[in-house]
Amino acid sequence: MSARLEAALHAGRLELVASPHLKGPQSTVRIMWTVVATLVPVVAMAAWSFGLSALLVIAAATLGAVGTERLFGQGGSLADGSAALTGLLLGLTLPAGVPLWMALLGGAFGIGFGKLLFGGLGQNVFNPALVGRAFLQAAFPIALTTWPIPGQGWSRWAGDTFALPLLSGGADAVTGATPLGLMKFEEVSTPFRELFLGTTGGSLGETSALLILLGGAYLAYRNYLNWRIPVSILAVVAGLSSAIHAVDPAGFPGAPFMLFSGGLMLGAVYMATDMVTSPVTNAGAWLYGAGIGALVVLIRLWGGLPEGVMYAILLMNALVPFIDRATQPRVFGTGRRAAT
Amino acid sequence: MITLLDGWLKGGFRHGVHPPDHKEATASHPIRRMPFPDEIVLPLRQHAGAPARLLVQPGQRVERGDKVGEAQGYVSVPIHASASGTVTGVDWWPHPDGSQAEAVRIAVDPHSAQIPRPRLVPRWDDLNPDQVRDAVKDAGVVGLGGAAFPTHVKLKPPEGMAVETLLVNGAECEPYLTSDHRVMLEHPERVHFGIRIMMQCLGTSRAVIGVERNKPDAVARLRATIPDDLDIEVIALRVKYPQGAEKMLIKAVTGREVPSGKLPIHVGTVVQNVGSIAAIAEIFETGYPLIERIVTVSGPGVVRPSNLLVPVGTKLRDVLAFCGGLTPDAREVLMGGPMMGAPQGDLDAPVLKGTSGIVVLTAAEAKPTRVHPCISCGHCLDACPVFLNPSLLGKEAQAGRYGDMVEHHLMDCMLCGSCSYVCPSNIPLSQMFALAKGAVRREQQRAKEAAAADGPGGGKAA
Numbered sequence: 026m027s028a029r030l031e032a033a034l035h036a037g038r039l040e041l042v043a044s045p046h047l048k049g050p051q052s053t054v055r056i057m058w059t060v061v062a063t064l065v066p067v068v069a070m071a072a073w074s075f076g077l078s079a080l081l082v083i084a085a086a087t088l089g090a091v092g093t094e095r096l097f098g099q100g101g102s103l104a105d106g107s108a109a110l111t112g113l114l115l116g117l118t119l120p121a122g123v124p125l126w127m128a129l130l131g132g133a134f135g136i137g138f139g140k141l142l143f144g145g146l147g148q149n150v151f152n153p154a155l156v157g158r159a160f161l162q163a164a165f166p167i168a169l170t171t172w173p174i175p176g177q178g179w180s181r182w183a184g185d186t187f188a189l190p191l192l193s194g195g196a197d198a199v200t201g202a203t204p205l206g207l208m209k210f211e212e213v214s215t216p217f218r219e220l221f222l223g224t225t226g227g228s229l230g231e232t233s234a235l236l237i238l239l240g241g242a243y244l245a246y247r248n249y250l251n252w253r254i255p256v257s258i259l260a261v262v263a264g265l266s267s268a269i270h271a272v273d274p275a276g277f278p279g280a281p282f283m284l285f286s287g288g289l290m291l292g293a294v295y296m297a298t299d300m301v302t303s304p305v306t307n308a309g310a311w312l313y314g315a316g317i318g319a320l321v322v323l324i325r326l327w328g329g330l331p332e333g334v335m336y337a338i339l340l341m342n343a344l345v346p347f348i349d350r351a352t353q354p355r356v357f358g359t360g361r362r363a364a365t
Numbered sequence: 366m367i368t369l370l371d372g373w374l375k376g377g378f379r380h381g382v383h384p385p386d387h388k389e390a391t392a393s394h395p396i397r398r399m400p401f402p403d404e405i406v407l408p409l410r411q412h413a414g415a416p417a418r419l420l421v422q423p424g425q426r427v428e429r430g431d432k433v434g435e436a437q438g439y440v441s442v443p444i445h446a447s448a449s450g451t452v453t454g455v456d457w458w459p460h461p462d463g464s465q466a467e468a469v470r471i472a473v474d475p476h477s478a479q480i481p482r483p484r485l486v487p488r489w490d491d492l493n494p495d496q497v498r499d500a501v502k503d504a505g506v507v508g509l510g511g512a513a514f515p516t517h518v519k520l521k522p523p524e525g526m527a528v529e530t531l532l533v534n535g536a537e538c539e540p541y542l543t544s545d546h547r548v549m550l551e552h553p554e555r556v557h558f559g560i561r562i563m564m565q566c567l568g569t570s571r572a573v574i575g576v577e578r579n580k581p582d583a584v585a586r587l588r589a590t591i592p593d594d595l596d597i598e599v600i601a602l603r604v605k606y607p608q609g610a611e612k613m614l615i616k617a618v619t620g621r622e623v624p625s626g627k628l629p630i631h632v633g634t635v636v637q638n639v640g641s642i643a644a645i646a647e648i649f650e651t652g653y654p655l656i657e658r659i660v661t662v663s664g665p666g667v668v669r670p671s672n673l674l675v676p677v678g679t680k681l682r683d684v685l686a687f688c689g690g691l692t693p694d695a696r697e698v699l700m701g702g703p704m705m706g707a708p709q710g711d712l713d714a715p716v717l718k719g720t721s722g723i724v725v726l727t728a729a730e731a732k733p734t735r736v737h738p739c740i741s742c743g744h745c746l747d748a749c750p751v752f753l754n755p756s757l758l759g760k761e762a763q764a765g766r767y768g769d770m771v772e773h774h775l776m777d778c779m780l781c782g783s784c785s786y787v788c789p790s791n792i793p794l795s796q797m798f799a800l801a802k803g804a805v806r807r808e809q810q811r812a813k814e815a816a817a818a819d820g821p822g823g824g825k826a827a
Contacts, residue, residue: 039695039697040696040697040708041463041697041709041710042708043708043793043795044698044699044704044705044707044780044782044785045703045782045783045786045795046697046730047540047703047704047730048786048791049786049788051789052790052791053740053742053789053790054737105737124402124615146737147738147741152601160510174590214367254567284537300740300742300743301740301741303741305741305742306743306746306754306756307743307747310743331754352754353754354746354749354752355775356625356752357625357752357777358612358624358626358777
């Protein structure tokens with residue numbers, strides 16, 4: 026035995042590591058890739074609704090994001106999966122017919138200007154996927170608001186998928202309005218069943234509330250997202266819109282429509298819960314979610330745009346440092362509960 | 366039902382973590398006495414407070430139980446020879462904390478029967494509290510839970526402060542460790558006797574023993590042996606790390622929070638580890654000082670996990686050898702449990718009075734080394750038992766902003782390691798906090814010395 030012990034010592038096999046010497050099961054890499062995995066059904070639903078174009082758009086956005094991280098990010102940072110997740114989420118906020126080069130550019134912009142410029146993972150203030158999306162919306166408003174109609178079959182290109190940069194495409198896809206657009210500009214409402222299952226027009230990931238909720242529930246169960254954020258967003262949207270609907274039932278939609286239309290589900294479950302850009306305290310999570318919910322209702326009902334989830338989240342992202350500062354936990358043995 | 370509900374409400378604190386406890390490796394192993402090694406090494410610094418003052422010279426013969434070091438001041442205790450033999454030297458020797466310490470080396474006499482000199486067993490009920498405290502100090506008793514704080518100091522509450530409850534800490538929340546568990550199981554009467562002595566010293570009439578629920582046999586044994594004339598309650602606590610931290614135990618049992626920067630006495634409690642209480646009882650049962658202690662040797666890197674009665678000063682090497690040695694994939698040797706234990710680089714370092722366990726981990730438990738950036742997931746906030754914001758403190762530590770850290774209650778951190786345990790990015794948070802706390806303490810010390818030197822009573826002119 027002694028010989029073996031000596032051997033162990035001389036081979037330098039005994040390690041000196043600071044305590045604690047045990048490590049819990051959570052890992053950043055696993056968190057990121059699990060979130061990606063829960064998005065697979067949502068991507069599949071997008072493909073089923075909008076055909077191959079959907080997959081190509083999502084792939085292009087992801088390629089843009091991952092390629093930019095690879096070129097300009099820190100060595101090995103691709104492995105943590107956060108860039109792939111950003112690209113995937115960006116892709117899901119785009120319409121199916123958007124030219125692929127735009128999706129690629131959006132992914133590159135989101136990672137480059139939304140994340141790497143701040144110093145990479147953990148340093149950014151704004152959700153990088155939404156930065157990419159906001160950039161695209163500002164740069165190409167027409168392409169970003171042209172909504173192909175779902176269910177036209179696999180192989181039919183949903184729009185200007187293969188358009189070259191800076192040229193206007195020539196394809197004449199069948200397009201229509203989103204439920205929110207219909208509500209806002211034509212005062213037509215969409216049946217709840219269609220909204221819930223996702224057989225409506227809209228962005229790729231805006232469609233199936235059901236799949237998004239299932240994914241979110243799993244992530245909350247694994248503690249990979251703070252459930253307080255989606256719960257507070259959805260509760261405030263539901264409460265506010267119900268109250269407004271009660272005052273003027275003809276002029277404003279009720280809670281079910283508000284909850285299940287547009288990007289609210291994807292935003293509440295996958296975008297607002299981005300750990301880096303949401304509050305670190307639980308009290309802060311409630312505040313932040315409530316703020317997003319209120320802004321969504323405000324923009325949707327009285328703003329110039331039919332949808333407001335993106336701007337609501339970006340605005341609240343900017344407030345996160347202040348929210349965190351204002352909601353520091355009460356330290357054990359201080360404040361009112363400390364015995365004196 | 367009422368008792369169940371009562372137990373649930375009482376037995377917990379907020380936050381904390383749930384590492385796998387791995388107690389099964391040794392929980393059912395009775396305490397065995399380890400044979401005397403060839404050499405004993407007794408560092409003069411093995412308790413909180415001032416190191417002991419050397420009493421022996423090389424070449425001198427010592428009997429088991431003789432003093433080799435005398436207490437220096439009030440917060441200090443003497444150190445006794447744990448085996449009969451000859452002092453071969455007083456050298457700098459590897460200390461389990463990673464430094465070197467002045468230590469008395471004793472070549473153990475192979476022919477000695479190792480029977481301590483017969484000594485007078487003090488009849489404790491004839492003694493007044495001061496005499497009991499002196500006897501405890503003279504026997505070198507310190508907290509055996511790990512911090513090794515001299516016990517006689519705890520036996521004297523500060524002037525004008527009353528002790529409502531004596532809390533006996535049998536939580537043993539560190540994974541792998543079972544030494545307290547075995548004491549409660551094998552020597553419950555001794556625990557109760559120690560409690561009786563402490564209660565009398567402290568002038569308190571109520572004691573509560575807190576034991577985690579993963580030791581139901583210990584709870585039952587303790588309950589079954591409570592003396593009729595003592596008000597002792599045994600509470601089964603929720604299994605959660607760090608349940609055995611003083612403040613967490615007090616919160617779980619009394620519902621009160623010890624104010625930041627204050628001591629348990631401020632909420633009317635004194636906390637003592639169950640093993641230390643048994644050690645107090647032992648002085649008055651046998652007359653022997655604290656010269657041996659129960660050590661759990663466990664972990665997947667040890668061939669034969671055991672609970673051993675080890676002479677203080679036995680080298681880790683000898684203890685591990687007695688347990689069959691290390692497995693080929695052994696990677697880390699720890700003194701203490703895996704959450705707060707100190708890594709050992711030199712197995713010549715000896716078992717101290719405060720050594721509750723030796724845990725050997727293998728490559729399978731070794732932490733992943735790749736550190737990712739903080740993604741502000743907030744898991745550390747949900748884990749911190751004293752409700753700090755480790756995420757923020759970690760960022761401040763990396764920027765060297767120790768002043769901001771102090772403002773954000775760095776000094777309330779007990780280095781329990783819960784934040785590092787849950788961190789998905791493997792950020793060594795508690796290690797950074799330990800460094801920061803050390804730096805802040807040194808800075809405070811310097812400031813104090815500077816103030817003293819500048820003051821009118823400073824004496825020395827610059």
